Amino acid sequence: MFLLLPFDSLVVNLLGISITVLFTLLLVFIIVPAIFGVSFGIRKVYMKTLLKIFQWATLRIERGAKEKNHPLYKPYVNGIIAKEPTSLEEEIKEIRRSGSGKSLDTPEFELSDIFYFCRKGIETIMDDEVTKRFSAEELESWNLLSRTNYNFQYISLRLTVLWGLGVLIRYCFLLPLRIALAFTGISLLVTGTTVVGYLPNGRCKMFLSKHVHLMCYRICVRALTAIITYHDRENRPRNGGICVANHTSPIDVIILASDGYYAMVGQIHGGLMGVIQRAMVKACPHVWFERSEVKDRHLVAKRLTEHVQDKSKLPILIFPEGTCINNTSVMMFKKGSFEIGATVYPVAIKYDPQFGDAFWNSSKYGMVTYLLRMMTSWAIVCSVWYLPPMTRQPEEDAVQFANRVKSAIARQGGLVDLLWDGGLKREKVKDTFKEEQQKLYSKMIVGNHEDRSRS
Amino acid sequence: MGSAHSVPAEMRELADRTGFTSEQIEHLHRRFKQLSQDQLTIRKENFDNIPDLEFNPIRGKIVHAFFDKRNLRQESDGLADEINFEDFLTIMSYFRPIEMNMDEEQLDRFRKEKLKFLFHMYDSDHDGKITLQEYRNVVEELLSGNPHLEKESARSIADGAMMEAASICVGQMGPDQVYEGITFDDFLKMWQGIDIETKMHVRFLNVDTIAHCY
Numbered sequence: 001m002f003l004l005l006p007f008d009s010l011v012v013n014l015l016g017i018s019i020t021v022l023f024t025l026l027l028v029f030i031i032v033p034a035i036f037g038v039s040f041g042i043r044k045v046y047m048k049t050l051l052k053i054f055q056w057a058t059l060r061i062e063r064g065a066k067e068k069n070h071p072l073y074k075p076y077v078n079g080i081i082a083k084e085p086t087s088l089e090e091e092i093k094e095i096r097r098s099g100s101g102k103s104l105d106t107p108e109f110e111l112s113d114i115f116y117f118c119r120k121g122i123e124t125i126m127d128d129e130v131t132k133r134f135s136a137e138e139l140e141s142w143n144l145l146s147r148t149n150y151n152f153q154y155i156s157l158r159l160t161v162l163w164g165l166g167v168l169i170r171y172c173f174l175l176p177l178r179i180a181l182a183f184t185g186i187s188l189l190v191t192g193t194t195v196v197g198y199l200p201n202g203r204c205k206m207f208l209s210k211h212v213h214l215m216c217y218r219i220c221v222r223a224l225t226a227i228i229t230y231h232d233r234e235n236r237p238r239n240g241g242i243c244v245a246n247h248t249s250p251i252d253v254i255i256l257a258s259d260g261y262y263a264m265v266g267q268i269h270g271g272l273m274g275v276i277q278r279a280m281v282k283a284c285p286h287v288w289f290e291r292s293e294v295k296d297r298h299l300v301a302k303r304l305t306e307h308v309q310d311k312s313k314l315p316i317l318i319f320p321e322g323t324c325i326n327n328t329s330v331m332m333f334k335k336g337s338f339e340i341g342a343t344v345y346p347v348a349i350k351y352d353p354q355f356g357d358a359f360w361n362s363s364k365y366g367m368v369t370y371l372l373r374m375m376t377s378w379a380i381v382c383s384v385w386y387l388p389p390m391t392r393q394p395e396e397d398a399v400q401f402a403n404r405v406k407s408a409i410a411r412q413g414g415l416v417d418l419l420w421d422g423g424l425k426r427e428k429v430k431d432t433f434k435e436e437q438q439k440l441y442s443k444m445i446v447g448n449h450e451d452r453s454r455s
Numbered sequence: 456m457g458s459a460h461s462v463p464a465e466m467r468e469l470a471d472r473t474g475f476t477s478e479q480i481e482h483l484h485r486r487f488k489q490l491s492q493d494q495l496t497i498r499k500e501n502f503d504n505i506p507d508l509e510f511n512p513i514r515g516k517i518v519h520a521f522f523d524k525r526n527l528r529q530e531s532d533g534l535a536d537e538i539n540f541e542d543f544l545t546i547m548s549y550f551r552p553i554e555m556n557m558d559e560e561q562l563d564r565f566r567k568e569k570l571k572f573l574f575h576m577y578d579s580d581h582d583g584k585i586t587l588q589e590y591r592n593v594v595e596e597l598l599s600g601n602p603h604l605e606k607e608s609a610r611s612i613a614d615g616a617m618m619e620a621a622s623i624c625v626g627q628m629g630p631d632q633v634y635e636g637i638t639f640d641d642f643l644k645m646w647q648g649i650d651i652e653t654k655m656h657v658r659f660l661n662v663d664t665i666a667h668c669y
Contacts, residue, residue: 114513114573114593115655121517122550123657124507126486 030181034218043227043379047355050378053162054354060159170376178223178375185219186272190279192216197282209283210261217258225379228255235386236260237315237345240308242337245347246409247319249360250367251374252349255382262317263307267291285313297336308342315345320402338405339398343389346405348413352381385412469541473548483547487540496537497521512597516576521546525575532581552656567643569655574642584636587617620645 033039192212199205221228236259237243243262245252256262264286268277277288287307293299307313318337338344351358355378360370374380387408392401470477490504491497502508502518511517520526522535526549527542529535535542549572553565577585577593591613598609620637623645637645 113597114576117511117513117597118517118573118576119550119655119657121508121511121514122547124505124511125490125502125517126483126547126657 026177026180030222031184031219034222035215037214037218043222043225046225047227047379047381050355057159057162170378174225175376178225181219181223182375185216185223186276188219189213189216190276193279193283197279206284212283213261213280214258217254220254221258224251224254224374226251226255227379227381228259229383230259231383231385232388233259233386235345235388237262237347237386237389238343239313239315240311241315241343241345241389242304242308242340243315243317243345243347244320244337244405244409245317245349246413247321248349248351249358249370249374251358251380252319253317255349255384256317256347259384261314263287263314265289265304265316265318287316301336301340304337305340305342308340338392338402341392343391344401344405345389346387346409348385348387348409350383350385350413352383355379355381358382383413387412469544473544474551475544475548480544483544484540487543496539497543498537513576513593516579516593516596519579520572520576523575525581526572547657550655550657570643570646571639573655574639584638585642586636587614589636590617 029040029042189212192215193209196205196209196212199208243256243260245256253264257264263284264280266277266288268274268288268290277286280286281288285307287303289300289303304316307316320337357377358374358380365373390401390405390408392398396404466477466480469475469480473480475483487497490501492501499518499522502521508514508517519534521538521543524531524533524535526546527535527538528545538546549569553562557565574585577589579589579592591610594613594616595606595609598612620641623641
């Protein structure tokens with residue numbers, strides 16, 4: 001046992017030295033640049049290397065599959081049904097024309113009309129637009145994460161070794177590093193904002209609080225290894241405006257807030273989130289609601305309006321979809337934020353799924369599981385576009401304005417613009433929608449006039 | 456990591472029986488799993504999760520058709536409580552498009568099957584006849600959303616259509632004759648000469664795999 005002692009202390013010393021070195025490196029290369037907002041470009045190099053490796057891996061898979069004669073993963077296809085954009089009227093006319101050949105002016109009911117509804121019904125059972133949006137996008141090439149490839153099988157030894165190495169790096173090296181950074185970032189945020197909160201209100205306080213917030217968000221960005229490209233930064237939101245963006249995951253907040261100063265809006269949570277929220281509001285005015293207040297739309301609208309009208313307060317950050325969508329489309333925007341009457345600054349966020357799927361399927365994963373998944377991905381690469389500000393025109397109402405903003409965001413981000421309500425992930429369709437089809441069909445049969453002769 | 460990928464024997468058998476390609480069967484299987492939430496069978500409640508289906512006025516009849524034992528080619532009658540993937544495919548196969556290489560007899564059988572499916576949809580009490588009341592039910596369901604339409608109008612539309620059907624099937628009726636209902640043969644007679652096969656099928660996209668290795 002005594003023989004072990006010198007080795008023991010040697011091991012302990014080595015461990016101590018390596019930890020110190022690690023932390024110094026961390027400080028120099030990550031935290032200090034975060035404080036000053038500069039970047040060494042390490043992450044960009046990392047991204048390029050990863051891309052090269054992925055390309056190699058995909059080639060290997062394709063070659064391996066060819067040798068072994070399997071079919072490969074399919075190209076990203078929009079479902080299996082060839083949906084043509086014809087309307088109900090056209091389709092029914094078509095059916096009748098090929099049917100009894102009766103004149104199309106007589107509004108009669110035909111047995112064949114049921115074909116149209118029957119077929120439409122079966123087609124939606126086979127494949128439907130909306131539920132597809134709510135599961136993660138399927139990839140065309142493989143990024144060495146087995147969670148994203150449904151077809152992953154054993155292809156070759158080299159590939160498996162590479163995958164194993166990837167797992168090792170991600171879980172044993174990157175994960176602890178990221179957790180340490182996240183921890184640092186969050187604790188700095190809480191202490192920093194609490195300290196700033198003690199200062200008297202004034203320009204000094206505002207300056208300091210902005211910088212504390214920015215610094216901590218930047219550290220969190222590095223904690224996730226998020227490589228973000230900002231476009232059109234001259235359109236960044238200003239005081240007294242509302243910033244509106246599409247929502248894919250809770251990380252959106254960190255991404256946007258690390259490049260600008262925003263006032264957050266949201267519900268007060270318990271636990272760690274609650275602590276962070278209470279600390280943040282000491283340094284500068286955010287808009288937090290109690291759970292009971294959230295249901296009261298007028299109260300919400302009133303507080304938001306008050307905040308927006310005070311020009312000294314920061315722009316509000318809102319995600320009008322109300323829930324996380326899988327980043328291939330933009331769903332219906334809730335009209336509440338568009339009724340307030342302030343200038344709206346739309347922002348489009350698009351994640352690159354090659355490096356890690358950022359979509360948060362809240363019915364499948366909890367927050368902690370989700371964050372762990374994020375931290376064990378390679379990186380999160382995304383692009384942010386700041387679109388020029390929009391205001392509500394006198395002749396449009398809130399819903400039309402919301403749709404206009406939504407289309408602009410969808411167009412910029414290359415996302416599909418859907419009319420569906422994001423809340424459908426959890427609830428059912430409102431009855432008014434159901435009746436629309438029935439009304440349309442019956443108008444065709446009976447017409448809007450009362451004076452038709454009946455047999 | 457899974458085992459080597461080969462088309463399982465059951466898949467091939469399913470493909471032969473229902474006429475879908477293995478591509479389509481795979482996709483439908485994924486859809487089945489999504490609808491059933493990873494269970495082996497689907498019940499009526501699972502169809503409530505499809506938002507687009509809510510739009511459809513005859514939604515009830517379509518879902519009902521999935522559980523109708525006559526459509527599932529089972530000897531017994533009545534309604535099943537739950538269906539498995541094979542039954543799901545059987546119902547979907549009624550909506551297969553026509554293939555180029557079908558001969559006359561196959562085409563005729565195909566057509567009869569599709570019409571039979573439709574007949575079962577109308578004939579809700581399973582007695583082999585579409586009565587006036589059943590016909591009225593269908594018309595009312597299709598037209599119920601229109602607030603300007605009173606129940607009376609829907610009924611008279613149905614009555615008129617029924618009289619026309621009677622005249623095709625039975626010819627001139629005496630004043631005391633009562634038309635019982637449309638039997639399946641009458642139903643076929645009504646559709647004679649009318650090309651329905653092209654209207655009652657699902658339009659599949661062609662999905663090709665990246666590497667064709669044959």
